Amino acid sequence: MDEHANHDVLIEGVLNGEWRATARAISIVEDLRPGRVEILARLYLAGRSSSVCGITGPSGAGKSTLVDALASRYRDADERVGIVCVDPTSPFSGGALLGDRIRMNEIVVDPGVFIRSMATRGSRGGLGRAAREVISIVEATGTERVIVETVGVGQIELDIAEAADTVVVVLVPESGDGIQAMKAGLMEIGDVFVVNKADRDGADGLLIEIESVLALRTGQEWSPPVLTTIASQGQGIEELAEAIDTHRQWLVSSGEGERRRRHRIVSYVKEIVLDALATGLWEEGGYSDKLDESLQEIMAGRKDPFSAAEEIVSASRMLESLNMDTD
């Protein structure tokens, strides 16, 4: 089979905004199948035009409903929307249950909406990289909007902050108790804050609490707005859409967008390099065997891990070439 020709068709399909080709390209990237580097590289050069918005928050905050409502709002303006929903992979089985579509009834049959559920897998490079690559494929389809939904736990939301232009943190009155105690992370990455289910008891209190926490965020030019929504009734969605756009404009006018982009490219290239080095070392260079040899000695208390690493690093300097496409 001529893989190359196949990828031409696929890449063309993605660029034409065909969902099936897009879906397949994402699978190739997720599965680390042959051709992924070629696909990513060519789609990367096709340029980016989308506004990438990350939506994160604790489970039960109504994120999927909010995404549903926001996407409907974009569709009303005739903008195409790509949605990537990220959920954790089970560390025990490697499987995942991806249930975000349940709450997206409004948009699941809209031909102008592409939804992809993605498990963290965590094979390499962290979620930041995998998600960024999936997002870049969706962007290449020419959708005006890309929304990335993630559950706000652990490392995931920090990774998403890396990948998105604007991060919307969604909270609900029930999450009020723990704002102060909540991981600094969630409160620090938000560019826009949303109190969803704002008709519930405690919404006002939460609002005040968020604002007081945000007041401690000093030395930043952007002061994140705190909005209220009732996503299930579409309330506050317009304001949210506006806040996202305002933030995006600020990114451009302040130069912050440029800075973030530069940072992102640098860390992406570094990741790719690290990855290639690691693959070259452990998988192709046969250094896993060398590590195994040292392992016995370290276990026996005759060698320390630093010396073992030093040996591997020195030896690896003799690696002549690295294969970038680490298929």
Place this chain on the structure above:
Amino acid sequence: MVNKEQGQGMSGKSDIRKDEERWHEEVKDLAEIRERFITTSSEEIDPLYTPTSLDGFDYLRDLGFPGEYPYTRGVYKNMYRGRMWTMRMFAGFGTAEDTNERFKYLLEHGQTGLSTAFDLPTLYGYDSDAPDSIGEVGRCGVAVSSLEDMEILFDGITLDQVSTSMTINGPAAIVLAFYAAMAEKQGIALDKLSGTTQNDILKEYIAQKEFIFPPAPSMRLITDTVEFCAHDMPRWHPISISGYHIREAGSTAVQELAFTLADGFAYVEDALERGLDIDEFAPRLSFFFNAHNDFFEEIAKYRAARRIYARRMKEKYRAKNPRSLLMRFHTQTAGCSLTAQQPENNIVRVTIQALAGVLGGTQSLHTNSMDETLALPSDKAAKVALRTQQIIAHESGVVNTIDPLAGSYFIESLTDKMESEAEEYFERIEKLGGVIPAIEKGFFQQEIARAAYRYQKEFDSDERVIVGVNRFVEEDEKIEIPILEITEEMHERQVTRLRALRERRDEDGVKEALAEVRRVCSGTENVMPFLIEAAKAYCTLGEIVDVMREVFGTYREPSMF
């Protein structure tokens, strides 16, 4: 012969405890045939129960006498010696004519109450000719799209002579209005009607998932029916708070018990908030439980349910009328326990389950037909199921004495354990903000899904044996049960009738009645009288629900993973 008094006096608790320890010591090294001995709900059971299992047990406080607080031993003083349970077989399929025929057949064979199953479109408030109804009309029950269908369904049945149960939830208020309108048109006063509407939306969100509107307006509709019945249909049970479906969805017995009671208390609180007096409506609340395979676990569940309910109604809600404290319930044998393989074995399962329901003191009973995992029950299978109840009632002798298992160390300690585990669940639900917030957070759904998955894993690993399915299997089994078929012709007949009705009726009257329904739904007036008017104007179910959907909105399940 041992003197009774002497027998009690001679062995004190400490003697028993000492002997018991010795006994445990002696048996602990004996080989056992299984690693764990678990109930249907995966609860481990001890090898032996003795008086020491009942520390702190107080007969008068914990059991009392039948028909007396806390009603553990039964809600009536003489129970089945005074009146047998109602043998109520759930029936419904195809068009109203088809089910009407089945109703008459069951009444002729000695059934004493009717129970109506509606098809899925009706349960979701769609007319039979709606696009969403395609493929579903008449399949899981009878299609009722208008008062006309209701009139055909009960044709030749005297409404004030029969008690009618209707399994309907989302659109229950409307279907109840159809029934009331039919009675009024026949000149039968509403206060002569007896029966039950299931009308339990909370368990729909929790387990059965046939919901239409969001929780708040759904609760309002239910409380409207509660209020209406309290005033105008005093012999009607407006809600049957149902654990049946919670169990079918895979819950444990304790979850069934706890979630159902929590739902019940939520309805009570909603009605109290409306300003109703507890003793005005509580006597008409009824319950509906599952009867699964694990005989003792089920019996303990019913007994615990009665006791928890009576205690709460008295202590928390301050009910004064003793009738407000009675948990009366209907029981249905567990559909999910039946097997498609060797279906005749289901007759035996149903017998054990029905017996548990009876020993648990049920007020009415539906016994499943052996062919229900294959399709809707055939006449023959439904008759065998009814005969099963009759044999228990008349041949087994279990009705001779009230609550015969009371005092069993095992049954009483199991009853206590279920009560305390249910109380733990009540606390967790309370912490989540109550039943509706817990639903919206997916709490019940996740608890149930977890229990269902555990049960499946026990089955997959053969720890849990199901006869004919993973043990005692017959290879190349051919199933020889005649299966009732729902034909396309039934669907066509129904759609044709509905379209003819739309042609025939007075359109102005329909519009006017629907506008009234819209107005009342947007306000706070009780919607029931207006629904009855809409029914009489032959507004269809779908038309009324459409209006309500516009006012109330729709509900979507929370994502649960």
Place this chain on the structure above:
Amino acid sequence: MVENKIRILVAKPGLDGHDRGAKVVAAALRDAGMEVIYTGLRQTPEMVVNAAVQEDVDVIALSILSGAHMTHFPAVLELMREHGIADEVLLTGGGIIPDEDIEALMEQGTGRLFGPGTNTGDIIAYIRDWNESRP
């Protein structure tokens, strides 16, 4: 380091709300290392096939206990053909489906359909075997 995860769409088409089986199977497939996209209740054939295309799933599994299987399975199959995924995506499922209907549906192009009392291990094995035997 190719990581070919089996992706599978689990859906409940039509009005049937009995989702115990669908959820149990979804959990079992997850625990077997698959990525399960669970769409929930009340799915139309369009929703099912649309999701299957965008999620690039290998398998579609429908759960139907309402008796409407002869409506929903063929409708999904037809749309799968329309979208050009009928040849590469397996359509399987389960529920209360009489033997003769299973035969008829398999003839129309569905994979195996599972009834009550199925060991989830059999479903997992079936899907893995199917996946292995793909060209």
